[in-house]
Amino acid sequence: QQKKQQNSEYKQLQEKLKTDTFSFGLLIQGLADIQPERSAGHNGFKASKGRFKISGIFDGRFGYNLQATMLKTPSVLDANVYYKPTANLSIKGGVFKSPFTHEYNTGAGSILxxxxxxxxxxxxxxxxxGVQIDGFTPNGLLRYTAGVFNGSNYGNNKNDDDYLQYMGRLEGYLNNNGKNRAKVGVSVAVEQKDVPSAYGNIPSTFEGDQKLMTSYFSITQGKILLDGEFIYSWLESPAAQNYNPxxxxxxxxxxxxxxxxLLLRWDSFTGDNLTGDSESLIAGFNYYxxxxxxxxxNYILPTDQSVEYSTFLVAMQISF
Amino acid sequence: QQKKQQNSEYKQLQEKLKTDTFSFGLLIQGLADIQPERSAGHNGFKASKGRFKISGIFDGRFGYNLQATMLKTPSVLDANVYYKPTANLSIKGGVFKSPFTHEYNTGAGSILxxxxxxxxxxxxxxxxxGVQIDGFTPNGLLRYTAGVFNGSNYGNNKNDDDYLQYMGRLEGYLNNNGKNRAKVGVSVAVEQKDVPSAYGNIPSTFEGDQKLMTSYFSITQGKILLDGEFIYSWLESPAAQNYNPxxxxxxxxxxxxxxxxLLLRWDSFTGDNLTGDSESLIAGFNYYxxxxxxxxxNYILPTDQSVEYSTFLVAMQISF
Amino acid sequence: QQKKQQNSEYKQLQEKLKTDTFSFGLLIQGLADIQPERSAGHNGFKASKGRFKISGIFDGRFGYNLQATMLKTPSVLDANVYYKPTANLSIKGGVFKSPFTHEYNTGAGSILxxxxxxxxxxxxxxxxxGVQIDGFTPNGLLRYTAGVFNGSNYGNNKNDDDYLQYMGRLEGYLNNNGKNRAKVGVSVAVEQKDVPSAYGNIPSTFEGDQKLMTSYFSITQGKILLDGEFIYSWLESPAAQNYNPxxxxxxxxxxxxxxxxLLLRWDSFTGDNLTGDSESLIAGFNYYxxxxxxxxxNYILPTDQSVEYSTFLVAMQISF
Structure with a gap:
């Protein structure tokens, strides 16, 4: 009975808010954050997500995305338009997630x-x-993406030095039959950084040549999920100093x-003197x-610190 | 004839924008502000409200609210999710109006x-x-609300000292038959303030122990409305100085x-050396x-100043 | 076949998002900006528009507009309400485009x-x-608009000196039969500026008496468009210095x-020592x-600078 009502609500919402030309969605999340011995901040509450998303496509060819958060300023998350000359190819321009890491490209409502x-x-x-081209091979097994970006995140909405960031990604879909899925990918990003940026990756005073590479996989097999990513960097300052966070x-x-x-994650980062290291074990339980x-x-145990620095997080989320 | 058209417009809007799972509303207000002898600012105009509100509930159990103003930054007003285990009880988390004063909890489009x-x-x-629990007794005559909050309003969206603010409210509904309604309530809020806050109540340099109490009533009887609220505070600084604004x-x-x-209000506030006193008589006329x-x-006559400091306000509002 | 699908999509969107009482629209634009020799900034990309607009009218008499951009803070563009006592007359209050220039009053999605x-x-x-009154003569051939404003754009949403800006506009429609249209207009704006404003026209340190006049025309005849505007100013400082940008x-x-x-524009501005002069020829091609x-x-050739300072702009826009 209740199941039926849920289905009918779901259908009603779909018909009202989700059509090809206009689709509206929301993500709202409240968070409680408790750490017996705080490394930063204070125990308490947070409104951690509060955003809407509007998207659509006309004639199957001219698409758009507008996503904004009510919690930050300016509120823009995504503001882009795209053109699909064929079903397997799209050219996109505006502000959007650059095609580099697996986890960042997973939506805020779907991260583990x-x-x-x-x-x-x-x-x-x-x-x-920036702009990107994004395509699939005809059999749908391989996705290739390449883009050119300002290189400083959305930030001030313009390039802040004379260099652009170039990015490429290859993703393969090894298995896609129903509930069993497997994905592997590799991405590179290269940039000359002339201006130290408070935004973007390694938010530090680093200037110079920057190369980034990531490789990742994600496998869902029945009730099991395996998921991982490894990011390496080559940073070379004009004084020829090298860092490899x-x-x-x-x-x-x-x-x-x-x-x-139930989820378990091993999370490790080495800053190579540019920024601090961190190592932690994270246990999670997601209830739907x-x-x-x-x-x-979430229970976060920092394995490089004493147990009092453990963090407990409770998040409650609604999205559609 | 015109009445009929209004009704059909109203129904059309309801069906389009107001459903259980998704409800959309707006509030827009323009304001003219004239004071012959200004105590602050200059005579002129203001866009005083410009906000949207989205809310809904799924399966009668999982609800959400997102309200944002286009006039401030960040734009968030409400961003919360709630869970109703039973029809009379809800548990809410996120950013929302803390359950203390009667008038602040009256919506911006409905205040007198x-x-x-x-x-x-x-x-x-x-x-x-923060988080709160909000319930009604089965007969619907008594409402009880209790919450824990960061204690600095939305502000920077995190707790800024090591203390939380605890709040409780009791509301009784003495009469609820159609047009005649009567409500009384009492709320308390206690907090240790470690950091003087530009936000929140008594936005001053006060630090220390803070207790607040309010009691209020609201009676609608035919064409008559009676409405009042009294808020008292006990503020004690670490140096044991006491203030009672x-x-x-x-x-x-x-x-x-x-x-x-027609409306008439007597408005009085005593700052007890923490902030200035004020006394005024306000005459209002609301036309719907x-x-x-x-x-x-609105005509505001400050009874503790000369008549040239009177203020005239004209507001025009549209909301749905 | 494709034409039919477009028409049906257009109708579907109209029915869903465009009704009298509630109309929702979007404008998103991505931009690439290339200048071989930069006079300011750096070559790169911009999310140049990302906004939504909500408007409607109840009973044919009480109307509202709310437009916000996700790219700036605060996000408000328009937040106003209006009252139409008759079909030919409206009184509007809130924040909106002041009725002065022809090109600024052309929507961001429609400028050439x-x-x-x-x-x-x-x-x-x-x-x-501010507030304005806006009317048409019964035959629809003449439009008259007069308004009073705070005089500092939306800016801080209040008057920042003791003066208001007064504005008047007359617009004539000489031809309106189908695709052939002709419009001429003239506007004046007068203001005493007591506070130099970072916002508003001539964003400079100028203080004093300011009179502005514009006259403009716009003619569409078959495939041809002719469009022009001339703005003159009389600025007099308290020290009786006169400027006429x-x-x-x-x-x-x-x-x-x-x-x-195809479009061609001659664009000229003389700052009269208050701000710099500029002259350019702009060639444009708009594809729909x-x-x-x-x-x-767009190709912008600055005729007062060398050709390396030419600017190339490519914008891709979606709106409904």
Whole structure:
């Protein structure tokens, strides 16, 4: 009975808010953050997500995305238009997630833990202003993406030095039959940084030549999930000093109940003197009481610090 | 004929924008502000409200609210999710109006005068990040609410000291048959303030222990409205200095015509050396030409200053 | 076949998002900006538009507009309400485009080139907070508009000196039969500036008496477009120093194909020692692949500088 009502609500919402030319969605999340011995900040609450997303495509060829958060300024997350000359190819311009890391390109409502991994936060390229070409091979097994970006995230919405960031990604889909899926990928990003940027990856005073590479995989097999990513960097300052910050995460997940999944992650980042190192073990439990709601419990144990610095996070999320 | 058209427009809007799972609303208000002898600012115009609100509930159990103003940054007003285990009980987390004052918890489109009372602006707790439990007794006559908050309004969206603010409210509904309604309530809020906050109540340099209490009533009987609130505070600094700012307002309203209501308010606030005192008499006339439009005329006579400091406000509002 | 699908998509979107009481629209634009020898900034990309617009009218009498951009803070563009006592007359209050220049009052999605002309950017009054009365003669041939504004654009959403800006506009429609249209207009704006404003026209340190006048025309005849505007100013400082910045633009357009229009503009501005002069020739090509999409190519040749300072702009826009 209740199942029927849920289905009818789902259908009603779909018909009202999700059409080809106009689709509206929301993501709202409240968070409680408790750390017995704080390394930074204070215990308390956060409104951690509050955003809407509008997207659509006309004639199957001219598409758009506008996503904004009510919690930051300016509120823009995505503002881009794209053109699909064929079903397998799109050319996109505006501000959007640059095609580099696996975890950053996973939507904020779909990431496995409350926060993304240290290495993705530190080294991953984020949302930027630029253009990209994105395509699939006819059999749908290989995806290739290449883009040119301003290289300083959305930030001030313009290039702040005379260099652009170039990026390329290859993704392969090894298995796609129903519930069993497997994906592997590799991306590179190269840039000359003339201006130290408060935004973007390695938010530091580093200037110079910067090369980034990531490789990742994600496998879902029945109730099991395996997911990991390794990012390495080559940073060379004009004084020929070299730094190689790098890091990785590896995640195991298992559905212990139809609506509940246990997760375990090893999260490691090495700053190579440019920024601090970090190592932690993260246990998570995600509960999906409805197709619109999600509860996430995270316990973060920093293996390089004493246990009092453990963090407990409780997030409650609604999205559609 | 016109009545019929209004009804059909109203129904059309309801069907399009107001459903259980997704409801969209707006509030826009333009304001003219004239004071012959200015105590602050300059005579002129203001866009005083410009906001949208999205809300809904899935399966009757998982609800959400997202409200944002286009006039401030960050734009968030409300961003919260809630869970209703039963029809009479909800648990809410995120940013929302803390359950303290009567007038602040009255929606911006529904408050009686253009501005809220001095005591509510000075002592009332505002929107905060936190969690609350909110319930009704089975007969619907008593509402009880309790919450824990960061204690610094939305502000920087995190706790800025090591203390939380605890709040409790009891509301009784003495009469609820159709047009005659009566409500009384009492709330308390306690907090240790370690950091003087530019946000929140008594935006001053005060630090220390803070207890707040409010009691209020609101009675609608036919064409008559009676409405009042009294807020008292106990503030104790670490040097054991005590302050007791307090204040109150009392309002009388009368529908002089089906679409026009006269209002009179006595508004008093005593800052007890922490901030200035104020006393004023406010006359208002609210005109409701349509169920979507409202015009408010306010004349504010400061009884502790000369008559040249009177303020005239004209507000024109559309909301749905 | 494709034509039919486009029409059905157009109708579907109309029914869903465009009704009398509630109409929702979007404008998104990505931009590439290349200048071989930069006079300012760096070559790169921009998300140049990312906004939504909500508007409607109840009972044919009470209307509202709310437009916000996700790219600036605060996000408000328009937040106003209006009252139409008769079909030919409206009284509006809030923040909206002040009724002065022709080009600024042309919507961001409909302007001919990527950027507006120098003189409109420098001397034109922009969005402001205020009230206006706007009417048509019964035959619809003459439009008259008069308003009072705070005089500092939206800016801080309040008057920043003790003076208001008064504005009047007359517009005549000489021809309105189908595709052939002709419009002429003249506007004046007078203000005492007591506070030098970073916002508004002539964003400079100028203080004193300011009079502005513009006259303009716009003619569409078959495939041809002629469009021009001339703005002159009388600025007098308290020390009786006089400045007369002025400028103009003249545009010719021609549909070289059903979906493609060539444009040529002469753009001139004289700062009269208050700000710099500029002169440029702008060639544009607008391509309309769909009723929702637009591509704009602009080549800007500054005739007072060497050719290396030419700018190339490519904009891709989606709007509905």
């Amino acid at each position: 833990f409350v926060n993304r991994s240290a290495v993705v936060n530190q080294l991953g390229t984020k949302r930027q202003v 790098y890091g990785y995460y590896a995640t195991v997940g298992y559905y212990v109940a139809p609506k509940g999944r 009481p409805s197709s619109f709601a999600k509860v996430k419990l | 005068f253009v501005n809220r009372s001095a005591v509510v602006n000075q002592l009332g707790t505002k929107r905060q990040v 307090y204040g109150y307002y009392a309002t009388v309203g009368y529908y002089v015509a089906p679409k026009g209501r 030409p349509s169920s979507f439009a409202k015009v408010k005329l | 080139f990527v950027n507006r002309s120098a003189v409109v950017n420098q001397l034109g009054t922009k969005r402001q907070v 002025y400028g103009y633009y003249a545009t010719v357009g021609y549909y070289v194909a059903p979906k493609g229009r 692949p769909s009723s929702f999409a637009k591509v704009k190519l």
